[in-house]
Amino acid sequence: MKPAKFSYVLPATVDAAVEALVASNGEGKVLAGGQSLLPLLNFRMARPSVLVDLNGINGLSYIEDRGDRIAIGALTRHRELELSPLIAAKLPVMAAAMRHVAHLAIRNRGTIGGSLSHADPAAELPMLATFYDAQISVQGPSGRRKIAPEEFFVDALTNCLEPEEIVVEIEFPILTQDAWAFEEVARRFGDFALASIAVAVRRGPSGLEAARVAVMGVANTPRRLTEAESELVAMQLDDRTPDRFSEIVVSLVSPNDDLHASADYRKHLLAQLAKRALRTALAMKG
Numbered sequence: 001m002k003p004a005k006f007s008y009v010l011p012a013t014v015d016a017a018v019e020a021l022v023a024s025n026g027e028g029k030v031l032a033g034g035q036s037l038l039p040l041l042n043f044r045m046a047r048p049s050v051l052v053d054l055n056g057i058n059g060l061s062y063i064e065d066r067g068d069r070i071a072i073g074a075l076t077r078h079r080e081l082e083l084s085p086l087i088a089a090k091l092p093v094m095a096a097a098m099r100h101v102a103h104l105a106i107r108n109r110g111t112i113g114g115s116l117s118h119a120d121p122a123a124e125l126p127m128l129a130t131f132y133d134a135q136i137s138v139q140g141p142s143g144r145r146k147i148a149p150e151e152f153f154v155d156a157l158t159n160c161l162e163p164e165e166i167v168v169e170i171e172f173p174i175l176t177q178d179a180w181a182f183e184e185v186a187r188r189f190g191d192f193a194l195a196s197i198a199v200a201v202r203r204g205p206s207g208l209e210a211a212r213v214a215v216m217g218v219a220n221t222p223r224r225l226t227e228a229e230s231e232l233v234a235m236q237l238d239d240r241t242p243d244r245f246s247e248i249v250v251s252l253v254s255p256n257d258d259l260h261a262s263a264d265y266r267k268h269l270l271a272q273l274a275k276r277a278l279r280t281a282l283a284m285k286g
């Protein structure tokens with residue numbers, strides 16, 4: 001199919017893009033990489049009266065070291081994140097996850113701002129934003145505000161943005177946990193995940209000092225499992241630890257049956273991934 005008729009604007013600044021959205025009275029849509037929006041337009045599942053193309057705005061694509069955090073511009077492509085030495089050094093879980101995002105052609109066009117805004121519950125970047133506890137900066141008619149991932153991801157394919165707001169930057173704090181793992185199962189490599197987990201730990205002289213755990217594909221939004229983090233830090237480390245950790249992780253999620261997999265199958269996958277991820281993280285030298 002072809003999209004329904006729409007007008008097209010190519011603003012040169014974020015201010016002008018916001019103005020175009022305001023002028024559209026809630027009927028406008030932002031275009032970034034187009035990898036999710038264009039199929040929706042072609043199937044006429046989205047029928048905006050105006051497309052506001054962000055690709056004419058300079059200065060929205062960057063990866064910047066800010067000391068204790070890495071700032072990423074909303075128009076930064078998936079492929080740039082995948083290949084960035086700065087991301088590999090400072091956000092290694094992101095570097096490991098990016099090659100699982102779709103296929104090369106899609107990673108060449110897709111953007112971080114688009115992926116977060118699309119809010120697919122099985123997409124890697126929303127999960128990474130949750131895992132790292134990122135700050136999502138958005139600009140609207142009354143200026144800029146920062147949003148935490150738990151507030152931003154409201155439901156499957158639903159974010160908390162007002163119709164005139166645009167994601168402009170995402171700041172990812174650098175974790176103090178220095179050993180980590182990212183595990184995912186998809187039907188074919190590059191497909192959306194059926195289940196996935198990211199784990200990071202910091203070892204001390206007498207056990208774990210800190211842990212970070214997030215999952216996706218097992219709820220309508222990505223989830224950080226703070227209860228699993230504190231239980232993991234309190235655990236005695238021995239051969240049984242990955243099994244006990246896996247049981248805790250699975251007890252904290254309740255996926256639904258859907259077209260792609262049953263809830264039981266997703267839980268089964270997550271249990272195996274949790275064990276594998278913790279074993280990998282514990283075996284990694286920090």
Ligand code: FAD
Nearest residue numbers: 030032033034035036037102110111113114117123124167
């Ligand atoms: P667009 O398609 O341009 O926009 C998506 C939505 O976000 C639209 O509603 C748009 O209005 C809004 N939007 C875009 N940018 C902004 C912004 N800055 N501020 C506010 N709203 C904005 N993704 C994965 O993570 N993992 C996968 O395994 C995966 N597999 C895929 C497989 C296929 C076959 C396809 C077609 C896509 C797949 N994707 C996957 C999605 C891909 O990563 C997309 O690039 C991404 O979801 C959307 O990014 P985009 O820049 O293309 O956004």
